[in-house]
Amino acid sequence: MVLPKSRIVTVMLSKPGARIPWCWRDYVQPWLYGFIDDGGRVHTAKYSLFTFSFLPVGPVFTPEGLGSQNGVWVFRFASALPWVLEMVSRGVQKSRTVKIGNAVLKPAVVTEEPLSRRATYQTGAPVLAAKLKERGFWTPREREFADAVARSLTNRWAYLTGNEVSPESIRFEFLGSVRQKLVQYRGRNLLAFSGIVRLGAPDEMLTFAQCVGLGQKPSCGFGFII
Template identity: 30%
Template sequence: MLPPFRLKLRFHGEGYLPVTYREGVQAALYQLLPSPLGEKLHDGGLLEGTRPLKLFVFSRLLGLEYLPQTKSFRVRGDVILYFASALPEVLEGAIQGVWRNGGMAVHGLELSLKGLEQEPIPEVEGALEVEALAPIAVYRTLGGTTQYYNPWNREFALLISENLSRKAGALGLEGGRVAVRPLGVKPAHKRLERYQGTWVEGWMGRYRLEGPPTLLRLALLAGLGSKNSQGFGFVREAAP
């Protein structure tokens, strides 16, 4: 059974973060989880075939100020991080860990916990409009070459649908097909972000998803596209 909520974490901090701060957020989240769950997810995750599935996803830190002169982010006051997982034990572990630690450290910057909300996942029927709070990365790797796809390429929707179905299969849920249509997405929504020395292409913006309700809820809990546990593909239902 899929969890009925995601986490909305509010932190307070004063300092600076590098543009690659998502690596630090990922490391901090692993450290929040109890042993051996954190180690299991870090080393492999929930496996389906030979490809690892960690089945959690997180947003960008919302509320940062970008400093173009130093190519860094300033943290000045409160910031928000959304965290979701299709695994109840991961959500519960994150709650216990962040309460126990009173926050988390990202690249040496202490972020003190100011609030934690269990935000309900909405009931959905056959359609859902979502907004990306972290870039959606969609790609294939063939012959050692990685090809990323944009939202207007048919492979974008196809690979998102296949990925959601594979996640469902790993959880013992029925798969299916999900149609993905960009809503007002423009070239300016493209993001190139560096993760552990590799450039990753992703897309922000709004999208309309149509498909089985279970897969639509799974999109909100485990993310769209690939590299979800690295901070890509977090989506939230779009405001009206």
């Protein structure tokens, strides 16, 4: 399986102090799907096989939303499907603006960032692990959190390649301080976690994890690692 060797990085500009609502994923995800001209196959697939991160430079946190002191934002997009990566790259480059809530952002620079194979990564978007047989979410203090991350990754690999990989070959843990967040998505509050993560896996799976994200709902803006 030949996976992409890089992801898209876009520097966006807004007015200094501009705020985007905490439910910003509800705006960004449809914007991305608008670039993927495949008759809706990716949108309706069991696994979309992409993930994204959207972070302000000089972050400002308010009850109303997330802001950037200097009006600079960094958007990252990754996918295990090279043609999806190419479509989104072209779409972002052609976009004059994107409106998120009342904030208007302008893509200024679109470039590529190489993927890496190493032991530790920073979360660019929080990792989510929901309980499947009951309501609620696992936390990193519980063994089931790492198990859910491993299963999610190997399930996506099997979906893409048709080859099974044992979840036991994936080792995941947070290192040091872990930040807990209630993330707004489509009217729900989802419990997710951010920080430095250690990921042990075969080299190809390390690349794949950066392409599709970790945990659940990566195509909704969760589980992105840098």
